[in-house]
Amino acid sequence: MENEKRVKDIMSHIEEYDKVDMEAPFCDALAILKKNHEKIKACVTGTFHKTLFVTDASKKIVGKLSIYDLIRGLVPEPAKELEVSRSFYSVLSSRALEVADEVGRFQEGFKWLHSTFLDLTKQETQKKVKEVMSPIHPLLVEEDSINKAIYVMFKENIRQPLVVRDGEIIGVVNIMDIFPELLEIAGDVCVL
Secondary structure (H helix, E strand, O other): OOOOOEHHHHOEEHHHOOEEEOOOEHHHHHHHHHHHHHHHHOOOOOOOOOEEEEEOOOOOEEEEEEHHHHHHOOOOHHHHHOOOOHHHHHHHOOOOOOOHHHHHHHHHHOHHHHOOHHHHHHHHOOOEHHHHOEEOOEEEEOOOEHHHHHHHHHHOOOOOOEEEEOOEEEEEOOHHHHHHHHHHHHHHHOOO
């Protein structure tokens, strides 16, 4: 259809988003998101996002930082590196002496689960933004269809695919950009 909206018609423009330097402390990103969260809760008018974009020294976007990334960032690095398969547990009883060191390492890696959330937060918020951010995936161009945006979001499991024009990031598509379009069209189709 000629009148069909494209990604460029529904996307949130990149200028709407706050940016944070990749070398900044985790707490700097939290401060920005806290400010935005308080504005959203207070119903302050304006555009406030729950995602930040991460820039390098040249101000180029190199990653993004969502609330999910921040919470995931609380998991200590040793716990992220441990991989234990089911076969490990099945051989534990037959090789107990051989795996004692590995079990000790495993227990040490998950010791944080028994600390308080306050202690965990104090420890892990010492990280830099670059240690917590997610990589960016510009998978859409501004002329792509909304259907393609939906497909990319769910097929690639990317909640906020980026939109590019001539290699430059110009916007983001998220569920809340698509939802109003669904409601508008469903009103005609479903006769609500």
